[in-house]
Amino acid sequence: MLSASDVIYVLEKMGTVIAENKEYLTELDSAIGDADHGINMTKGFDAVKSKLEDIKQKNIDNIGEILKITGMTLVSTVGGAAGPLYGTAFMKAALAVMGKTEVDIRDFQNIMEGALAGVKMRGKAEISDKTMVDALEPAVNILRESKDKELNEIELLNNVRLAALQGMEYTKGIQARKGRASYLGARSIGHQDPGATSSYLLLNTIYQTVEEIKGKDINGG
Amino acid sequence: MVGLVVVSHSPKIVEGIKDLALQMIPEEIPLALSGGTSDGRLGTDFQRILTAINQVYSEDGVLILYDLGSALMSAEMAKESLPPEKQQNISILKVPIVEGAVTAAVEISLGKDMNSIINAFKEAGLEKSF
Ligand SMILES: [Mg+2]
Numbered sequence: 258m259l260s261a262s263d264v265i266y267v268l269e270k271m272g273t274v275i276a277e278n279k280e281y282l283t284e285l286d287s288a289i290g291d292a293d294h295g296i297n298m299t300k301g302f303d304a305v306k307s308k309l310e311d312i313k314q315k316n317i318d319n320i321g322e323i324l325k326i327t328g329m330t331l332v333s334t335v336g337g338a339a340g341p342l343y344g345t346a347f348m349k350a351a352l353a354v355m356g357k358t359e360v361d362i363r364d365f366q367n368i369m370e371g372a373l374a375g376v377k378m379r380g381k382a383e384i385s386d387k388t389m390v391d392a393l394e395p396a397v398n399i400l401r402e403s404k405d406k407e408l409n410e411i412e413l414l415n416n417v418r419l420a421a422l423q424g425m426e427y428t429k430g431i432q433a434r435k436g437r438a439s440y441l442g443a444r445s446i447g448h449q450d451p452g453a454t455s456s457y458l459l460l461n462t463i464y465q466t467v468e469e470i471k472g473k474d475i476n477g478g
Numbered sequence: 479m480v481g482l483v484v485v486s487h488s489p490k491i492v493e494g495i496k497d498l499a500l501q502m503i504p505e506e507i508p509l510a511l512s513g514g515t516s517d518g519r520l521g522t523d524f525q526r527i528l529t530a531i532n533q534v535y536s537e538d539g540v541l542i543l544y545d546l547g548s549a550l551m552s553a554e555m556a557k558e559s560l561p562p563e564k565q566q567n568i569s570i571l572k573v574p575i576v577e578g579a580v581t582a583a584v585e586i587s588l589g590k591d592m593n594s595i596i597n598a599f600k601e602a603g604l605e606k607s608f
Contacts, residue, residue: 332555333523336515340548341548341552341554344524
């Protein structure tokens with residue numbers, strides 16, 4: 258179980274990781290896009306960070322509301338295609354947990370189902386279009402398949418991020434069919450998709466941060 | 479009068495389109511621009527698009543033309559953030575942005591309604607195809 262303050266902590270960590278990878282993401286985007294993904298995502302998550310301060314001051318503990326505010330902030334501040342895409346992802350994820358003050362791994366599955374459906378709806382992308390979907394959909398599939406398996410939360414989150422990592426790497430070998438990179442045609446082959454990369458980074462952050470939180474719980478701190 | 483909103487990643491593009499469109503018509507029409515982000519980057523800005531829609535909104539409707547992918551996504555989100563009774567009067571159309579804006583400006587200045595403008599696009603073969 259994660260509390261609202263745990264979720265806020267995960268979102269803050271996402272901002273830190275995006276900022277740390279600002280140059281890397283922009284570099285990936287300069288190869289096959291408009292060289293702004295790192296800059297745009299950092300702008301967005303910086304704005305989210307200050308909204309999270311508001312949320313903490315107002316003691317908002319509705320996790321759906323927290324995710325909704327995150328999504329709305331990303332939509333208005335990112336600037337590139339990632340704004341509407343991640344914004345819609347967080348806003349659809351929010352609907353899955355509206356009113357909840359705690360979330361478990363099945364809530365996380367619902368969050369991710371909402372996020373994936375939101376991204377596909379907004380971007381009209383499918384798997385193998387060389388987009389965020391290539392990282393997100395395999396991750397959601399792991400959660401779907403995990404229903405009958407005996408895995409603890411951390412193992413499952415690890416498998417989720419590994420699936421996203423594999424999906425991200427898969428984008429290197431394929432041609433872009435959506436987004437700015439699609440204008441490059443076959444020249445987009447050989448380059449890793451920046452959107453799939455940021456999606457992997459976010460899922461990796463969820464895994465690492467939840468592991469950190471749970472580690473503290475076990476150690477009584 | 480139908481309102482026209484032109485959305486581009488670049489402020490220079492929307493300014494140029496406005497110049498071209500106004501050259502063709504005798505008087506001003508409800509026209510609002512959203513070019514680039516509010517902090518001066520190339521890109522699209524949901525909030526700016528929403529402001530532009532509200533500037534030219536009437537029950538005659540608002541026509542939104544856009545350039546590249548994320549402009550469409552941001553425009554859709556701006557539309558979706560409005561109450562349903564307004565949403566139904568807003569059309570986001572996939573036509574070449576320059577020719578579309580010029581055609582629309584002429585039709586709007588002639589007092590044509592949304593359906594007539596859409597027909598004018600079709601007659602001019604302006605629907606974007608891939
Ligand atoms: Mg970009």
